Amino acid sequence: MHSTTTKRGVLPGFGLTMGYSVLYLSLVVLIPLSALLLNSTGLTWSKFWDVATDPRVLASFKVSFLTAAAAGLIDVVLGLLLAWVLVRYDFPGKSIFDAMIDLPFALPTAVAGVALTAIYSPNGWIGSLFEPLGIRIAFSPIGITLALMFIGIPFVVRTVQPVLQELDAEVEEAAATLGSSRYRTFRKVVLPELLPPLMTGFALAFARGIGEYGSVVFISGNMPMRTEIAPLLIMSKLEQFDYAGATAVALLLLLISFALLLLINSLQRRVRKTAR
Amino acid sequence: MAGSVPLASNKPSTVRKRVANESVAVKWTLIGAAVLVMLWLIVLPLTIVLAEALKKGWGVYVEAITNPDALSALRLTLLVALITVPLNTIFGVVAAWAITKFKFRGKGILVTLIDLPFAVSPVIGGLIYVLVYGAHGWFGPWLQEHDIKIIFALPGIILATLFVTFPFVARELIPLMEDQGQQEEEAAVTLGARGFRVFWKVTLPNIKWGLLYGIILCNARAMGEFGAVSVVSGHIRGETNTLPLHVEILYNEYQFSASFAVSSLLLLLALVTLLLKNWFTRKSHH
Numbered sequence: 139m140h141s142t143t144t145k146r147g148v149l150p151g152f153g154l155t156m157g158y159s160v161l162y163l164s165l166v167v168l169i170p171l172s173a174l175l176l177n178s179t180g181l182t183w184s185k186f187w188d189v190a191t192d193p194r195v196l197a198s199f200k201v202s203f204l205t206a207a208a209a210g211l212i213d214v215v216l217g218l219l220l221a222w223v224l225v226r227y228d229f230p231g232k233s234i235f236d237a238m239i240d241l242p243f244a245l246p247t248a249v250a251g252v253a254l255t256a257i258y259s260p261n262g263w264i265g266s267l268f269e270p271l272g273i274r275i276a277f278s279p280i281g282i283t284l285a286l287m288f289i290g291i292p293f294v295v296r297t298v299q300p301v302l303q304e305l306d307a308e309v310e311e312a313a314a315t316l317g318s319s320r321y322r323t324f325r326k327v328v329l330p331e332l333l334p335p336l337m338t339g340f341a342l343a344f345a346r347g348i349g350e351y352g353s354v355v356f357i358s359g360n361m362p363m364r365t366e367i368a369p370l371l372i373m374s375k376l377e378q379f380d381y382a383g384a385t386a387v388a389l390l391l392l393l394i395s396f397a398l399l400l401l402i403n404s405l406q407r408r409v410r411k412t413a414r
Numbered sequence: 415m416a417g418s419v420p421l422a423s424n425k426p427s428t429v430r431k432r433v434a435n436e437s438v439a440v441k442w443t444l445i446g447a448a449v450l451v452m453l454w455l456i457v458l459p460l461t462i463v464l465a466e467a468l469k470k471g472w473g474v475y476v477e478a479i480t481n482p483d484a485l486s487a488l489r490l491t492l493l494v495a496l497i498t499v500p501l502n503t504i505f506g507v508v509a510a511w512a513i514t515k516f517k518f519r520g521k522g523i524l525v526t527l528i529d530l531p532f533a534v535s536p537v538i539g540g541l542i543y544v545l546v547y548g549a550h551g552w553f554g555p556w557l558q559e560h561d562i563k564i565i566f567a568l569p570g571i572i573l574a575t576l577f578v579t580f581p582f583v584a585r586e587l588i589p590l591m592e593d594q595g596q597q598e599e600e601a602a603v604t605l606g607a608r609g610f611r612v613f614w615k616v617t618l619p620n621i622k623w624g625l626l627y628g629i630i631l632c633n634a635r636a637m638g639e640f641g642a643v644s645v646v647s648g649h650i651r652g653e654t655n656t657l658p659l660h661v662e663i664l665y666n667e668y669q670f671s672a673s674f675a676v677s678s679l680l681l682l683l684a685l686v687t688l689l690l691k692n693w694f695t696r697k698s699h700h
Contacts (some may be wrong), residue, residue, distance in 0.1 A: 143577070147598060148603045150612070155512035159524070162505045166576050167530055171553060173545035175537070181441055216451050223448035227441055235449070237692045241456050242629070244691070246638025248658040249677040252665050253459040256674075258467055288455060293436035312522065318438055349535030351641035356665065368536040369641065376541065378646060388538045399533040401524065 174389055181382040188387035194362050195371060199390070202368040206347030207278055209286035210340045216287075217294025218332065224295070225302045227344040239295050242288050247352025248252055254285050255356040277359030282367065290343025295338040298332060305331055338405045345398040349391065461513035466674035478664075478675035486652045488679070489662040490571070494656065495636040498575045503629055511613065515599065516593035525588065531580045539577045540645025543570055566648030571656065574642040579632045587621060587626030592622055607647025612664050627691060634687040638680060 189195055223229075226234055242250065247261040259263040265275050275281050288299040305328065351369040358365040368391050373382035436444070449556035508612055509528060519661060531539060545551050547564040557564060564570045588676060601614045618625075640658040647654045649663065657680055 142463050148600050149515050150603070150609050151511060151520075155508045156516075157517070159509040159512050163524075163527060166580055167527065168571070170542040170573075170577065171530070171534070172556060173542050216455070219444065219453060220448050223445050227445055229445050236454060238452065238456050238689050240688055240691065241460065241684060244634045244638075244687040245459075246634075246640060246658045246661075246680045246684070248640040248661045249463060249638075249680045249684075250459060252661060252673060252677060253463050253466075253641075256462050257458060258671075287428045288459065291455060300453075319692065320440070343582075345533060349533075349538070351535065351537050351644075356662075369535045371533075371535050372541060373645065376544065379550075381545070381548075384541060385545065388535075388541050391535055395533045396536070399526075399529070414541075 153181055174385060174392065181385050184381055187283070187384045189383050190245045190390055194366070195368075195390075197372045198365055198366045198368045198387075201279060201282065201365060202348045205282040205367075206344050206350075206378040207291055208282045209347055210344040212283070213294045213343050214336050215342050216365055217291055218298060218336060220291070221295045221298040221302055225299060226352060240292050242290075242292050247289070247350070248356075250288055250353040251285065251356035254288065254353065258284060258357065265288070272307065277361075277365060279365060281357040281359075282354050282365060285357050286343075286347040286350060289350055289353055290347055293342035294336070294339030297335045297342065297360045301332060318372050334405060338402060341402045341405060342397060345395060345402065349395060435538065460681065463677050465672055466677040467669060471675075474671050475675045475678075478672035479679060481672070482560050483651050483655065484657075484660060484676055486671075487655045487657045487676075490568075491637050491657040494566075494571055494575050495633055497572055498579060498636045499629060500634055501576060502514060502579050502624075503583050505580075505623070506585075506587055506632075509584045510587035510591050511617075515596050516671040517683075518639060522657050528584050529581050530586075531577050536578050536641030537645060539642035540574045543573050543646055549574075552667055566650070568654070570646035571643050571654060574646045575639055576638050578639050578642045579635045582632035582635065583625065583628035586624050586631070589620055590624040591617070623694045627694040627698070630687050630690050630694070633678065634683060639682055648650070 139311045155410055156225070220239065224232065224239075255276055257263050258267045258281050259275070260266065260274065262276070268275055273280075275284065310323055313327050314320070348371060349368075351373070354367055355370055358367060360366055362372055366404070368387060372387050372391070375381075375387065435441075467478075509523060509524075513524060544565055546553060547557060547570065548554055549558065549565070551565075564573070598616050598620070600614050602612045607615065636666065637656075638658055639656075640662070643656055644659060644662070647656065647659055649655060649659060651663070661673050661676050661680070664670075664676060
């Protein structure tokens with residue numbers, strides 16, 4: 139013990155803190171998660187395959203992925219606008235504006251869910267404007283997308299903001315001096331620098347979106363094959379005591395989320411490298 | 415991916431003077447567009463919660479939030495946060511110490527594993543505990559024999575909340591303590607300070623704002639968690655209903671004003687969280 143402490147430097151507590159961290163991590167996260175993988179529900183390969191190819195399951199994945207991707211893409215555009223305005227300009231009320239960006243992080247998702255449903259339902263403030271045009275927002279994929287946009291917007295703003303902040307002004311000035319128009323400078327000089335954080339922001343919003351439950355269940359209407367999202371399907375399988383089915387859907391969702399996590403991590407490393 | 419972007423990347427913005435600037439017209443068009451987006455995306459949901467909560471007057475509002483079921487949900491929510499936030503805070507500090515003050519193999523894997531709950535759907539966060547402790551789970555039969563209830567009871571709600579709020583504090587502290595290095599602590603040890611005293615006197619003053627920031631984000635999520643808790647709670651009124659679940663129940667019973675009244679309490683929590691967060695961010699950058 140003594141020799142390891144000296145090898146690790148003079149600071150105390152490696153054994154204790156490391157041991158506690160690993161123990162707590164195992165108890166709260168790793169062991170419960172392994173219940174999914176370790177076939178505790180009598181889930182066989184053939185059952186897994188049946189669930190994975192069930193049209194209703196596939197439809198729910200399609201809804202989850204398409205709405206999360208659409209919301210992520212819209213958030214990239216809107217988030218870039220918000221980050222740009224916050225970093226580059228001064229205007230009255232800016233600090234409140236900046237603070238409010240994080241509201242979706244702090245607001246319980248169920249509250250976001252009921253609030254958005256009230257806004258976009260056929261008799262809501264915005265929903266009622268679209269109802270005469272024959273456009274239904276709540277209880278359609280558009281509503282799900284709006285909920286996921288709300289949840290995802292801070293991820294994009296908060297990843298783009300610091301990079302934009304650190305961007306070297308001289309390059310833009312040089313481009314301007316050389317006669318490049320402002321728009322051209324933005325497209326050719328600024329945007330390439332912002333591409334990695336925009337991609338990270340998209341990935342974060344997208345990954346959050348496919349797992350999101352609270353803000354979506356109220357506005358989606360939960361119609362199988364049309365507006366049923368994958369996390370809700372896990373929930374309804376559980377309510378029918380179909381533990382194997384719930385596990386199968388959860389496993390599929392988990393595998394995809396992990397693949398995304400790896401992608402995000404490698405993207406973030408690249409962003410950090412360019413930021414330095 | 416719920417939740418947070420490290421404090422370190424969250425500096426208050428300062429505007430730089432530049433030659434290469436947009437015309438005034440473009441500038442104000444962009445600001446106007448951004449303000450509209452904010453009003454639509456963020457301010458409108460916030461406004462509708464208050465408008466719907468007070469739609470039927472103060473009487474209904476006060477009755478909704480002083481209703482015994484609402485009060486019991488509030489108590490449960492506070493209790494769950496009171497238990498889970500300190501546990502995850504202790505873990506966060508301990509893990510950050512191990513990760514940032516020592517060199518060891520597999521550090522990257524450990525950091526990734528700590529982030530794992532953010533990559534998992536909250537519904538899965540609840541499901542895994544059902545698979546372990548539920549009636550058909552690993553320990554289900556044993557628990558039933560000994561008459562211990564975890565799922566559809568308080569322990570299940572606490573476990574699910576621990577899972578979803580697991581990374582918040584650690585995630586905040588790791589980059590912060592990484593940046594600060596370990597020279598100050600090493601100096602203190604060389605001068606004869608020992609163990610916990612080094613942390614208390616040297617490390618803690620350096621990380622306190624980041625730590626508080628992590629704690630309030632962790633708390634907001636612990637009080638507001640819906641999906642994971644929904645799976646394990648069993649929705650027993652007056653017993654295993656947290657505030658967010660109470661919002662859902664009232665909503666599904668078409669008691670919209672009451673549902674939004676309870677929502678307004680959670681909105682207040684979110685606004686206080688933002689206020690504190692802003693304050694801590696400012697403090698940490700002086």
